[in-house]
Amino acid sequence: MSARQDAAFAHRYGPVALIAGASEGIGAAFARKLAGVGLDLVLVARRPPALEALADELRAAHGISVRTIPCDLGTAEAADAIYLACQALTVGLLVYNAASSTVARFLETPVETHRRTLGVNASAPMLLAHAFGGPMAKRGRGGIILMSSLTAFQGTPLVASYGATKAFNLVLAEGLWGELSGRGVDVLACCAGATLTPGYERTTPLRAPARFAPKPQDATDVAREALRALGRKPVVITGRGNRIASFVMRRIFSRRLAVATIGREMTRRYD
Numbered sequence: 001m002s003a004r005q006d007a008a009f010a011h012r013y014g015p016v017a018l019i020a021g022a023s024e025g026i027g028a029a030f031a032r033k034l035a036g037v038g039l040d041l042v043l044v045a046r047r048p049p050a051l052e053a054l055a056d057e058l059r060a061a062h063g064i065s066v067r068t069i070p071c072d073l074g075t076a077e078a079a080d081a082i083y084l085a086c087q088a089l090t091v092g093l094l095v096y097n098a099a100s101s102t103v104a105r106f107l108e109t110p111v112e113t114h115r116r117t118l119g120v121n122a123s124a125p126m127l128l129a130h131a132f133g134g135p136m137a138k139r140g141r142g143g144i145i146l147m148s149s150l151t152a153f154q155g156t157p158l159v160a161s162y163g164a165t166k167a168f169n170l171v172l173a174e175g176l177w178g179e180l181s182g183r184g185v186d187v188l189a190c191c192a193g194a195t196l197t198p199g200y201e202r203t204t205p206l207r208a209p210a211r212f213a214p215k216p217q218d219a220t221d222v223a224r225e226a227l228r229a230l231g232r233k234p235v236v237i238t239g240r241g242n243r244i245a246s247f248v249m250r251r252i253f254s255r256r257l258a259v260a261t262i263g264r265e266m267t268r269r270y271d
């Protein structure tokens, strides 16, 4: 972006951006991009050392103010605690990036794991969008980005509850886009495909690479595409290969064929 576009972005979505799930992967890429346009940051994740290392890097590189909130977004009190910690700040942009995901059969996974997935991936983004969306709408400007996924578009065996929470974020963001764009708040669901992040690398088996899937994207490209789409549309699918794959799965395949195709691939790679 040009310096003029950066200034317009900072005016619309500044002065402070809150990134929930910020210390690595796509969240850290959002933090680096937003620091680059001069926004002050609030970074949330569980592990303080990773958070502090990123905060130090961004303060040194951009001269911005960075506050860190070490916190588990899967707990019932997380959203209130974050909102309270930010009361003295004007948060103009919320990026909800954190996710809990487990690749395993639904019934063989303890129910507590599914409950946790629901808490981190669905409850927390909704509660934070409610808490920070209100003041944004009052000011008449702001933005909310909810990280979704290609798994939002059809059921995916072995990540059934994770995929369902990503559909929740997609539909929540679309609904809020419809409600809030008239009040100056831009809302976006960012549907990423496979992206090279520590989380992705931890869960991806080296022995069975994807056969037909597009090449994984870099986290920086996902963040850049999402920030560019904010204020232009309610949903972005990042990466050209992902847009083509998603088109085929949604518009050419029946839902039944889409689920069966992705199910076969998931079973081959992970089961």
Ligand SMILES: NC(=O)c1ccc[n+]([C@@H]2O[C@H](COP(=O)([O-])OP(=O)(O)OC[C@H]3O[C@@H](n4cnc5c(N)ncnc54)[C@H](OP(=O)(O)O)[C@@H]3O)[C@@H](O)[C@H]2O)c1
Pocket (backbone or CB within 6 Å): 020, 021, 022, 023, 024, 025, 026, 027, 044, 045, 046, 047, 050, 071, 072, 073, 074, 096, 097, 098, 099, 100, 120, 147, 148, 149, 150, 191, 192, 193, 194, 195, 196, 197, 198, 199, 200
């Ligand atoms: N990577 C992919 O292939 C891919 C594909 C499609 C969609 N997505 C979506 O993109 C988003 C980011 O993915 P990613 O691969 O970058 O994730 P990641 O590498 O696993 O990083 C997630 C970030 O969130 C934090 N986090 C995780 N659980 C948390 C919790 N309970 N409380 C607070 N912070 C938490 C992590 O730090 P701590 O561990 O220190 O808490 C980390 O900073 C997710 O919403 C995911 O669903 C990713």
